[in-house]
Amino acid sequence: MRSIRAAAVGAVTMSLALAATACGGGSSTGGGSNDSPKTLTYWASNQGASIAIDKKVLQPELDKFKKQTGITVKLEVVPWSDLLNRILTATTSGQGPDVLNIGNTWSASLQATGAFLPWNAANFAKIGGKDRFVDSALGSTGATGKDPAAVPLYSMAYALYYNKQIFADAGISQPPATWAELVADGKKIQAKGKQVLGAEGANVSENIHHTFVFAKQHGADFFTADGKADFTNDGVVAAVKQYVDLMAKDKVIPVGNAEYAQNQSVSDFAKGKTAMLMWQSASANLKSQGMSDSAYGIAPIPVQSGTPGTGAQVDSMVAGINLAVFKNTDNLDGSTKFVKFMTSDAEQKILNTAYSSIPPVKAAQEDTAFNTPANSVLKNTLATSAAALPQVADESQFETAVGTAVKDLFADAAAGRAVTTASVKAELEKAQQQMPAK
Amino acid sequence: MRKNPSDPAAPGPRRRRGERIRRIGLPYLLLLPALILELLVHLVPMVIGIVMSFKELTQFYIRDWGTAPWSGFDNYKVSVDFSAPVGKALLHSFFVTVGFTLLSVGFCWLIGTVAAIYMQDEFRGRGFLRALFLIPYALPVYAAVITWVFMFQHDNGLVNHVLHDQLHLTDKPSFWLIGDNSFYALLIVSVWKGWPFAFLIVMAGLQNIPKELYEAASIDGAGRLQQIRRITLPSLRPVNQVLVLVLFLWTFNDFNTPYVLFGRAAPEAADLISVHIYQASFVTWNFGTGSAMSVLLLLFLLVVTGVYLVLTSRGRRSADV
């Protein structure tokens, strides 16, 4: 028996020793250095139609960068499914890239880890100044009042995609500008035997993106000014109810969409089953599903009344990708140079054209490439009527909790159960209680 | 366990002693590689995980988690406070998981064993069927589960097409991926994916039963069913003991199937604990609470395993040791 105990003690001691070394892991490197000035590692997110295409887009630009600065950039395109987990493990272990792409909604959460280089005035000066960037894009780079954790790289916005043929058949001359119009048009579309509006009811992120806009339109916020979760205020409840009612009461979203989470709504739209779709940068996607560019039109997302603008007239979130620098990089100067290069007017034009996104850099937006009808809607939305998702450290929890609540409400609506103000409030109450207590 | 032989090749004069050491040391030497590897890859991280469960390990501290403040039993208190939403959800998820696991393991084992027994005798196409039955096991999980997602779709799926359109068993198409039916959807996918493993292991186990036993039994006039009951099942006991336990542990901890099937927000009826813990840690970046839940899970599984081993080993030890 004694040997067993000895063995157990040995094992535990060894584990603790190893654990202690593990603890020491990420701590040694507080700030960056310039120990290896000739190389950089860059994790790009998968923006194009495939990883192979991303490499094809980015490699020539990286070669250009090498010619200008002599720095070799080692590129890895990380698939979306892995990106956040890779970033988290890199953050925890200190073993990561020098420069990387992040989804802009993660900015505040990642900022809280302190792993990224803060973009203070001095750092911004190195890349040409803060005012080169569009305000709405800057709004999604970290918590307000703190130095941004990242720099905007690509921007996107939501728009209403509509099928021209179905609209013509139903006798609708122009896309709906308000929700009331959308519901009224819906009746005409349904009379022609088509579905009205597609939605990804079981996709947590999509649910958040849409309810966020509805909340804005009800003049409500999910968080109080000092960053506390406030999901049950009347405005939010009304907003969530209005979104779910598109299925439950107005019947413009078909019940089957309650379980969509695999982009089925996009293929329904591409096949001409549904007349409208709210999506960000759907063009490439629709093309690969066999829908030609001329078959659909693009309009701003509807508002309650009037035209899109700020405040209660917001009609999209600011979607996009930011570029961040790991604080413990061993090539700080090179990393900053690389960010400068990637956000330069010339590169912005090339990259955003390749990815059919909108440049968050003002000067680059002026380029004619971004003046096509589709792009001008998106550009306009970003410039005038898009708002950033809550920039709080708990953004990720918020997405999960509220997104799930909306998913459950859609499930109720699909099953024919009534969706009432009380039931919406109850779901949101549950979501709020899952948020970390402060 | 740490006293492996230091001098396995003892010189001539002390041969007898060397041999003794070797005899005592040999089993340890044989175990050593397995032990070191398990220690490195499983036990040490497990201990680190347990340490994490006593820390307030949110995104504010993950970068240097040594500095995360100790939180004592706070993470545990949150997890087991069953009157508060987090604890209540965890408890609910726990019961769903237990029910799901018992059903899934039961079906996997039953189907696997029946198939293995049926395929014990030679018949034409046996080899082909055997390979065919392993296809669900060989297909990449992601693609296989996504295929089931398509099959379970409300509007366009095969399941509703057959049940509703062709057989008219339901008066309107059912939802399988949301709402209460999601539990059955999950169970079906899990069994589809899991039974070939039971089949494989039982099939291999059957090969160790000497044919003479069957011949003797059939000369005694025992029928098929009696042979299965009196020879096959008792002989499979040691194999089954491990198989059922491991199936249980895996199904209980299975993450991929529910995650691909439902995404990161599982319907309440199919809210398995692994996804729940994933949400409590990776999605919400609170590794402390996630670790605490995992440790609770670990304790539960340890107890279950302990009880199981004691119960199932009793008969066995008296029989053959």
Next chain:
Amino acid sequence: MSSSSLTRSPMAPPRSFLWSRRIFLTLLAGFVLVPVYVMLSSSLKPLSDVTGKFRWLPSGLTIRPYIDIWSTVPLAKYFVNSLIVSVAATVCSVVIAVFAAYAVSRYEFRGKRVFTVTVLSTQMFPGILFLLPLFLLYVNIGNATGIALFGSRGGLILTYLTFSLPFSIWMLIGYFDSVPKDLDEAALVDGCGPLGALLRVVVPAAIPGIVAVAVYAFMTAWGEVLFASVMTNDATRTLAVGLQGYSTLNDVYWNQIMAASLVVSVPVVAGFLLLQRYLVAGLTAGAVK
């Protein structure tokens, strides 16, 4: 059905047994194959039709996905990576498990029970939670010794072999226990050392079990997603993770995912078809001389 086996043993199965077998196996084959069929037909559809209304006989088939899969992601490279990692993990895992199981099965020693239970207990911790500690550990080992474990195939092999090890050991203990001890004692008397007895007598007699365990170890490594997703990079990514490369930010190439999954599974199933005759050799055939 059984007409091919001409040996009319005294245990020729009764008719009712044959019928129940036919029905059961047919139903089971249906259950197994329907999703495979759906997968196959999805892999032959243009993208817009994949999520469309299910039809038993799909229209408008195309083999395009089978051409595109190779250029959308470096499928061939992932396949080679997976093959290297899985085979190496399988070989190591089986060898180590054979030794360990032999020790437990044939020797009495202190700490035996502790060892077996400890090994089994490693199956209980949810992978999701020891992912992070393990990654930290690998990084620290890398910093301390210069052995790159994360991002390399070696680290993945190490991880996977320990995944399959516990069950392999437990299963093999069972198989070895059922090999009569007289056999290896006879071998010991004949002058074989203990290892000789293991390799010449016990292992051959337990071939079905070893093959089953090897198949299991291979599949464990072949299908693992979570650890591979953070421990590999561009150069070492395995198939199970690489398949997710078919879903991009806006686009998911369902048809190509299905096509690629089927393509990469063909060699695995074929390999199993070749291996399966060893599953039925073993004690009954060889050992009782």
